[in-house]
Amino acid sequence: MRLGAKVRWRDIEDDARLQTAHPLLRAAVAHVAHYQIRNRGTVGGSLAHADPAAELPGVAVTCDAEIIVVGAVGARTIPAAEFFTGSLTTVLRSDELVTELRLPFWPADRRWAFREFARRQGDFALAGVALYYDEDARGRARDPHVAVIGACSRPHRLPSVETVLAGQVVDEPTLRAAAEKAGGGRSAGRSACLRHLPPRPHLDPGRARLAGGGANRERLMRIGFEINGRPAEVEVEPRTSLADCLRDQLRLTGTHIGCEHGVCGACTVIVDAAAVRSCLMLAVQAEGSSIATVEGLSRDDGLTPLQTAFKKHHALQCGFCTPGMLTTAHALLSEEPDADRIRSVLSGNLCRCTGYIPIVEAVLEARAAYRKADKP
Ligand SMILES: Cc1cc2nc3c(=O)[nH]c(=O)nc-3n(C[C@H](O)[C@H](O)[C@H](O)COP(=O)(O)OP(=O)(O)OC[C@H]3O[C@@H](n4cnc5c(N)ncnc54)[C@H](O)[C@@H]3O)c2cc1C
Ligand code: FES
Numbered sequence: 001m002r003l004g005a006k007v008r009w010r011d012i013e014d015d016a017r018l019q020t021a022h023p024l025l026r027a028a029v030a031h032v033a034h035y036q037i038r039n040r041g042t043v044g045g046s047l048a049h050a051d052p053a054a055e056l057p058g059v060a061v062t063c064d065a066e067i068i069v070v071g072a073v074g075a076r077t078i079p080a081a082e083f084f085t086g087s088l089t090t091v092l093r094s095d096e097l098v099t100e101l102r103l104p105f106w107p108a109d110r111r112w113a114f115r116e117f118a119r120r121q122g123d124f125a126l127a128g129v130a131l132y133y134d135e136d137a138r139g140r141a142r143d144p145h146v147a148v149i150g151a152c153s154r155p156h157r158l159p160s161v162e163t164v165l166a167g168q169v170v171d172e173p174t175l176r177a178a179a180e181k182a183g184g185g186r187s188a189g190r191s192a193c194l195r196h197l198p199p200r201p202h203l204d205p206g207r208a209r210l211a212g213g214g215a216n217r218e219r220l221m222r223i224g225f226e227i228n229g230r231p232a233e234v235e236v237e238p239r240t241s242l243a244d245c246l247r248d249q250l251r252l253t254g255t256h257i258g259c260e261h262g263v264c265g266a267c268t269v270i271v272d273a274a275a276v277r278s279c280l281m282l283a284v285q286a287e288g289s290s291i292a293t294v295e296g297l298s299r300d301d302g303l304t305p306l307q308t309a310f311k312k313h314h315a316l317q318c319g320f321c322t323p324g325m326l327t328t329a330h331a332l333l334s335e336e337p338d339a340d341r342i343r344s345v346l347s348g349n350l351c352r353c354t355g356y357i358p359i360v361e362a363v364l365e366a367r368a369a370y371r372k373a374d375k376p
């Protein structure tokens, strides 16, 4: 199976064919970050970023995937196990881009599991494990593959655990013996599993120029997009975030800025019908898009059904998180979510004073209005 570098998490989540074509991949991606981040994050970005706790690199290593990269002198095919060299580091050269991930064929009757432990839903995992094996005619594990994420400086297969599983019926005692190896294998596996900070990167003249600002600070780019139904043109520095552009240049200060690193959700806006974190998106990436901010949810002076429900259920107190809650819920309500889905998605928007029960109740109540295609 070939996944292009620009495939987003959302594409994987939404593609029902993957339930049989690669259920391990689909299950792992469900753990990646929050709703708004899954609407933007890509296969290529995740592989190149090489976070030790990221799910996709873990799946790639578990499955003996290949990563295709293209640079000035041509293309290379790199086994996933050789691609990741340490925490946030890979064998990518500065002129190379990831173009594709190739996952080997997945038989329909393969046994598999993906589990991870994170403090909160959407957080990077503290540790996780992916495994699969095929069964022979007598139900014994053939060719087991087991890898961990988060526990090491890069995703890492556990050969000692695979040896325990190979040729065995995978029952409780076998799993206990395998788990014992994974934990007790510390002496053998410990040096490979220590987390290391990456060494100082070699000075890259291109990056140094950017870091120094210099000429790039002065360079402005003219971009156009539609904002709340109206065309807009702005001049921005290439590194201006969409959130800053909306607030500082268009004076749309309903979009709030909290954490500025994709955790709190206060800056959520809707870009081409998908809720995104505007603090993580560059304004220039919005060129040609259609953007809705909280100011654009209502086209007249009245409140939308969603806003009315927030008022009725006392779903806001200080109001800081409210624009992000409203834009997230507005985008989510296009898919007729149930209560669990609403809770799961809104867990990516932090509210520190109201509490989530009234917020979820308000969104549940507003569902009916959206169902009637009465979408504001
Ligand atoms: C709050 C938060 C929680 C998160 N939790 C998780 C999580 O639980 N699990 C997880 O896996 N991820 C998680 N992420 C990461 C997120 O899911 C994205 O996948 C990741 O940041 C990559 O995003 P991107 O595709 O936009 O790449 P970018 O952020 O644009 O790029 C990441 C890096 O890769 C480089 N790059 C991008 N594309 C390519 C390419 N094709 N070739 C070469 N280099 C490239 C960029 O230059 C940059 O250095 C989280 C992020 C946030 C903000
Ligand atoms: S997620 Fe963007 S400001 Fe917190």
Ligand code: FES
Binding pocket: 315, 316, 317, 318, 319, 320, 321, 322, 350, 351, 352, 353, 354
């Ligand atoms: S209403 Fe105050 S943070 Fe949510």
